[in-house]
Amino acid sequence: TGHVDPGESDLETAFRETKEEAGLSKEDLNLTDFQKALHYKAHGKPKIVTYWLAELKDPSTPVTLSHEHQAYDWFILDKACEVGGFDDTKELLRACEAYLISSK
Template sequence: MHLKITFFLLSLLSCSSGTMAKRAAGFLIFRRFNSQIEYLLMRASYGAKHWTPPKGHVDPGEDDFTTALRETREEAGYTADDLNIHKDEQKVLNYKVKGKDKTVIYWLAELKDAQKDPKLSEEHTEFRWLPKDEATSLSGYPDFTEMVAYFHDRIANL
């Protein structure tokens, strides 16, 4: 409860001051397929049509993890039951979007049924399951590359 109140107050401060970073959360989803690790990337239907894992903005009163679950359900159709979520494996990315600070927290999650394709929302036009190097190349963001490399090394110990 204390955590939800804290995030709510942070959201209010962010809206009123305009100085705090926007927050978002999601999962870096991977699957074990044909003896390799593949990562889910989805192409946005807006803006530069960038490729990212499912993620989205934290709503007022919502904690980061709840946001990650909600956004993954909304954007990819996967629920917590579809995933092995590694709550102790997380990475925080900080970057700028249109000159404004943004913080995104990702947790590592394995798709239980490697054959189950995502069900995309209107926010995305296509998806791809890709090995590490192809996923990071398609994304094109250095911080995403660092995150995937970090998680890829961690997967070996899961």
């Protein structure tokens, strides 16, 4: 996860980090109204990470990973929860699905 640069909003940071880490620009995404913040401790300090749900406009858009990442994959919900690790991450993924179902 990235850090907010001076003068940046949290959403601007998310778009910048998505571009830097996955090569996907703001223009590649359809942003939804779904937003959720997760609170936890990292290295003994409180941390808040805000997530936004977005759709890739063109599923064939290539993902270009930064040097910080080795691989990525697309999963169905159950598999994503299986590999997602932390309970709050699984809850976030299920909340995203519920939002998408209710938005249809």
